[in-house]
Amino acid sequence: MLALCVAAAAGCGSSEEGGIPAGCPDDAAQVIAALREAPRPVRYHGVALSHCLTQGSSGEDVQRLGVAYVPAATALAAEARRKPHGPAALRLGYLVGATERGARSTGGLHTELVRRLRQELLNLDAGSAAARRGERAGRASG
Numbered sequence: 790m791l792a793l794c795v796a797a798a799a800g801c802g803s804s805e806e807g808g809i810p811a812g813c814p815d816d817a818a819q820v821i822a823a824l825r826e827a828p829r830p831v832r833y834h835g836v837a838l839s840h841c842l843t844q845g846s847s848g849e850d851v852q853r854l855g856v857a858y859v860p861a862a863t864a865l866a867a868e869a870r871r872k873p874h875g876p877a878a879l880r881l882g883y884l885v886g887a888t889e890r891g892a893r894s895t896g897g898l899h900t901e902l903v904r905r906l907r908q909e910l911l912n913l914d915a916g917s918a919a920a921r922r923g924e925r926a927g928r929a930s931g
Contacts, residue, residue, distance in 0.1 A: 808845035809853065812836040820861035820884065827883035828926035838884065839931045842891030842899045855902050858888060866909040873917040882923025885910045887931020 812834030814820045823833040868877035885906045892899040
């Protein structure tokens with residue numbers, strides 16, 4: 790039993806004060822770097838982007854994620870508008886899908902973050918197959 794607790798503390802179950810798992814990205818550059826793996830499962834220091842959205846998050850935790858995720862989405866959207874079927878569209882879709890996946894279990898705590906990211910996605914060409922593919926992958930494994 791002790792070994793199980795130690796393993797949980799060292800891995801994805803570990804948390805910083807406030808409920809966000811240790812290993813979640815702190816800024817947009819880290820989010821964008823992690824998204825290079827999309828549509829394969831994206832992990833940052835072993836943590837899925839969706840796992841950074843937790844039920845026990847404080848307002849400060851939600852703001853911390855917003856400071857990392859929103860500028861990443863904005864930068865990806867700017868690139869995706871230039872190339873709607875390119876990798877930035879896929880990565881933006883993945884980020885939106887992963888955030889929606891994580892927000893499903895937080896009782897509405899991250900609704901505004903999801904809305905803001907979705908807004909960047911809606912500004913793309915509605916026919917972007919790359920963005921839709923990314924969204925599906927993010928919802929499945931993000």
